[in-house]
Amino acid sequence: xxxxxxxxxxxxxxxxxxxxxxxxxxxxxxxxxxxxxxxxxxxxxxxxxxxxxxxxxxxxxxxxxxxxxxxxxxxxxxxxxxxxxxxxxxxxxxxxxxxxxxxxxxxxxxxxxxxxxxxxxxxxxxxxxxxxxxxxxxxxxxxxxxxxxxxxxxxxxxxxxxxxxxxxxxxxxxxxxxxxxxxxxxxxxxxxxxxxxxxxxxxxxxxxxxxxxxxxxxxxxxxxxxxxxxxxxxxxxxxxxxxxxxxxxxxxxxxxxxxxxxxxxxxxxxxxxxxxxxxxxxxxxxxxxxxxxxxxxxxxxxxxxxxxxxxxxxxxxxxxxxxxxxxxxxxxxxxxxxxxxxxxxxxxxxxxxxxxxxxxxxx
Amino acid sequence: xxxxxxxxxxxxxxxxxxxxxxxxxxxxxxxxxxxxxxxxxxxxxxxxxxxxxxxxxxxxxxxxxxxxxxxxxxxxxxxxxxxxxxxxxxxxxxxxxxxxxxxxxxxxxxxxxxxxxxxxxxxxxxxxxxxxxxxxxxxxxxxxxxxxxxxxxxxxxxxxxxxxxxxxxxxxxxxxxxxxxxxxxxxxxxxxxxxxxxxxxxxxxxxxxxxxxxxxxxxxxxxxxxxxxxxxxxxxxxxxxxxxxxxxxxxxxxxxxxxxxxxxxxxxxxxxxxxxxxxxxxxxxxxxxxxxxxxxxxxxxxxxxxxxxxxxxxxxxxxxxxxxxxxxxxxxxxxxxxxxxxxxxxxxxxxxxxxxxxxxxxxxxxxxxxxxxxxxxxxxxxxxxxxxxxxxxxxxxxxxxxxxxxxxxxxx
Numbered sequence: 040x041x042x043x044x045x046x047x048x049x050x051x052x053x054x055x056x057x058x059x060x061x062x063x064x065x066x067x068x069x070x071x072x073x074x075x076x077x078x079x080x081x082x083x084x085x086x087x088x089x090x091x092x093x094x095x096x097x098x099x100x101x102x103x104x105x106x107x108x109x110x111x112x113x114x115x116x117x118x119x120x121x122x123x124x125x126x127x128x129x130x131x132x133x134x135x136x137x138x139x140x141x142x143x144x145x146x147x148x149x150x151x152x153x154x155x156x157x158x159x160x161x162x163x164x165x166x167x168x169x170x171x172x173x174x175x176x177x178x179x180x181x182x183x184x185x186x187x188x189x190x191x192x193x194x195x196x197x198x199x200x201x202x203x204x205x206x207x208x209x210x211x212x213x214x215x216x217x218x219x220x221x222x223x224x225x226x227x228x229x230x231x232x233x234x235x236x237x238x239x240x241x242x243x244x245x246x247x248x249x250x251x252x253x254x255x256x257x258x259x260x261x262x263x264x265x266x267x268x269x270x271x272x273x274x275x276x277x278x279x280x281x282x283x284x285x286x287x288x289x290x291x292x293x294x295x296x297x298x299x300x301x302x303x304x305x306x307x308x309x310x311x312x313x314x315x316x317x318x319x320x321x322x323x324x325x326x327x328x329x330x331x332x333x334x335x336x337x338x339x340x341x342x343x344x345x346x347x348x349x350x351x352x353x354x355x356x357x358x359x360x361x362x363x364x365x366x367x368x369x370x371x372x373x374x375x376x377x378x379x380x381x382x383x384x385x386x387x388x389x390x391x392x393x394x395x396x397x398x399x400x401x402x
Numbered sequence: 403x404x405x406x407x408x409x410x411x412x413x414x415x416x417x418x419x420x421x422x423x424x425x426x427x428x429x430x431x432x433x434x435x436x437x438x439x440x441x442x443x444x445x446x447x448x449x450x451x452x453x454x455x456x457x458x459x460x461x462x463x464x465x466x467x468x469x470x471x472x473x474x475x476x477x478x479x480x481x482x483x484x485x486x487x488x489x490x491x492x493x494x495x496x497x498x499x500x501x502x503x504x505x506x507x508x509x510x511x512x513x514x515x516x517x518x519x520x521x522x523x524x525x526x527x528x529x530x531x532x533x534x535x536x537x538x539x540x541x542x543x544x545x546x547x548x549x550x551x552x553x554x555x556x557x558x559x560x561x562x563x564x565x566x567x568x569x570x571x572x573x574x575x576x577x578x579x580x581x582x583x584x585x586x587x588x589x590x591x592x593x594x595x596x597x598x599x600x601x602x603x604x605x606x607x608x609x610x611x612x613x614x615x616x617x618x619x620x621x622x623x624x625x626x627x628x629x630x631x632x633x634x635x636x637x638x639x640x641x642x643x644x645x646x647x648x649x650x651x652x653x654x655x656x657x658x659x660x661x662x663x664x665x666x667x668x669x670x671x672x673x674x675x676x677x678x679x680x681x682x683x684x685x686x687x688x689x690x691x692x693x694x695x696x697x698x699x700x701x702x703x704x705x706x707x708x709x710x711x712x713x714x715x716x717x718x719x720x721x722x723x724x725x726x727x728x729x730x731x732x733x734x735x736x737x738x739x740x741x742x743x744x745x746x747x748x749x750x751x752x753x754x755x756x757x758x759x760x761x762x763x764x765x766x767x768x769x770x771x772x773x774x775x776x777x778x779x780x781x782x783x784x785x786x787x788x789x790x791x792x793x794x795x796x797x798x799x800x801x802x803x804x805x806x807x808x809x810x811x812x813x814x
Binding site: 069352 | 429430432433435436437438439440441442444445447448451460464467468470471472473474475476477482483484485492506508512513514515516517518519520521522523524525528529531532537538539540541542543544546551556557559560562563566567569570571581582583585586588589590591592594597599602603606607610611613614630631632633634635636637638639645658673674678679680700701702703706707709710713728729730731732733734736771772773
């Protein structure tokens with residue numbers, strides 16, 4: 040059946056927000072006094088007016104079915120006055136001025152399989168990407184990696200067992216859409232792209248692909264009388280930028296797509312400045328459906344942080360205090376040659392000082 | 403196609419049918435184990451209930467991706483009338499194998515600032531989406547959109563028209579202004595120094611044409627955080643990061659301060675608050691916390707610890723950091739300080755902010771290369787040249803320290 044269009048588009052931009060604010064929020068908008076955390080996953084905000092608003096936070100799988108969203112809405116209708124919101128890390132939040140509803144919310148969320156937590160010194164939900172489910176350039180899945188990690192860390196989501204909050208992200212290529220985090224799990228390709236010379240001139244804008252390469256490794260060439268491209272194998276560092284511009288420069292490979300773990304990334308300005316994560320493990324196998332090797336390294340890093348971190352100290356701030364040498368020793372990870380930067384501004388990451396630690400020197 | 407048979411039980415809603423609708427997905431079924439909510443269980447349940455072949459096809463292809471460790475989607479071009487972005491096209495590269503998954507396009511939909519919803523808004527969205535698309539929704543994509551995943555090209559326009567009638571509009575994609583993100587802001591946070599939701603709404607509404615019709619060198623993202631805790635991850639995730647700022651003294655509630663110290667003790671005050679101040683602007687005086695406000699760098703730490711006793715000052719506004727982005731292609735970069743304090747109290751201030759944003763984007767449009775983010779353009783041509791281009795005076799807040807490299811062309 041052909042769709043006959045009668046509607047004229049309204050370019051309205053972002054959806055309006057005022058209607059979506061809980062009445063207690065609307066009344067006290069911009070006039071909140073302070074908040075406390077009565078228990079993991081629960082926030083208590085107190086307004087200048089004396090009004091109190093409780094928030095209950097729960098983890099979601101992010102890839103939600105309409106069925107799950109309808110169940111979430113039913114809980115919001117029953118205990119949250121018909122309002123809810125989401126956090127940037129895929130948690131859902133319900134708000135109520137009624138303290139008695141907090142327990143009921145937690146119980147109802149448990150009944151639909153959503154864990155309550157993710158506030159304060161704990162692991163919160165993972166910021167992640169699309170992966171095999173929907174991305175056009177993924178080297179791995181994202182939702183599956185997240186599921187396997189959060190199954191292992193769910194007690195750290197639900198309870199305060201860490202010195203400080205821990206943010207985790209996963210990304211299914213080096214572009215790292217998952218973003219900076221205390222622990223970032225990012226795929227790295229380990230071989231150059233493989234070019235389909237028969238199709239490339241029909242499918243790709245060759246000069247644009249040449250311009251896309253960060254290390255100028257791609258050059259025009261002619262193969263069997265057809266315009267094509269060649270990749271300087273020495274220069275190429277397997278970033279996959281060309282694959283995004285040209286799908287017949289296949290970079291993904293079931294064997295040569297490995298996981299790396301980056302630690303110490305931080306978005307907040309609290310105490311230390313925002314920071315980029317640093318590479319501490321690489322060449323971990325892309326091993327679906329549950330990625331045990333990746334999980335094992337994440338677990339080791341978290342255990343060490345749990346043992347040594349101080350209150351309020353983020354993972355990168357802990358490493359800053361104890362030093363990278365100690366970090367590698369206590370996590371049983373190996374500092375490799377590849378962990379020395381050799382891209383732009385690499386020199387700024389070298390130790391331009393005589394500051395070194397000798398952990399085995401006598402006390 | 404493989405035959406149904408060895409599918410793991412989901413533990414809920416046993417199918418009344420004799421034959422299962424779905425094909426076996428043994429690897430995906432492994433992700434139904436464990437306590438964290440499973441997207442596989444959700445997808446399978448949705449597919450079994452709605453009997454949408456598209457969902458079965460996607461589960462089959464995803465299972466095949468797990469087995470072969472390879473992705474099979476390719477991008478393309480799908481749009482709605484008058485728009486050049488907002489739909490992400492996905493077609494299967496192995497449609498002969500999984501014809502049911504051939505088309506699985508995504509609509510990027512702009513949520514309300516702060517990701518606030520009524521259940522009515524969400525339920526309407528679910529109903530429209532189940533009617534026209536797969537019923538799979540990502541809440542939310544990393545840029546901040548509602549991602550309605552899985553629609554055929556033939557159904558895209560009708561789906562969009564229905565959403566649009568309910569107040570929804572598409573987000574950005576490609577070389578366009580992208581959907582914004584804002585923290586919870588004044589809705590439920592005592593730290594916020596400006597109205598993140600209102601500024602987000604006004605700015606993105608102003609740039610709506612640029613969201614829908616890509617005309618930039620590459621993407622441009624705004625993110626709005628109400629304070630330097632930067633809960634919207636603006637500094638590393640947006641080209642123009644808007645961070646709440648105050649420029650007078652931190653407000654102190656001495657009664658609450660005394661109560662905090664009584665409850666937690668001097669030791670925690672020293673170890674967890676005073677010693678963690680990055681600029682050593684805190685000290686202990688007569689058993690109370692003393693603040694050297696002139697030396698405060700506005701990191702938020704002490705305020706985060708003592709939420710009742712301390713709050714941002716009264717003279718509030720925002721700071722603008724420019725040029726943040728992720729890896730592609732010069733490596734990840736944080737936004738750098740451009741405007742340390744910008745008053746944000748009135749409609750006029752919002753207009754001034756939009757004016758400055760337009761000046762910055764115009765400069766980038768004229769000076770940037772194809773596929774170059776503004777941070778990369780500034781790195782290539784120089785911050786000095788950028789400042790001249792947009793008419794902003796240099797300030798020492800913009801740098802970690804003055805130049806330590808003697809090679810430069812002096813103005814004199």
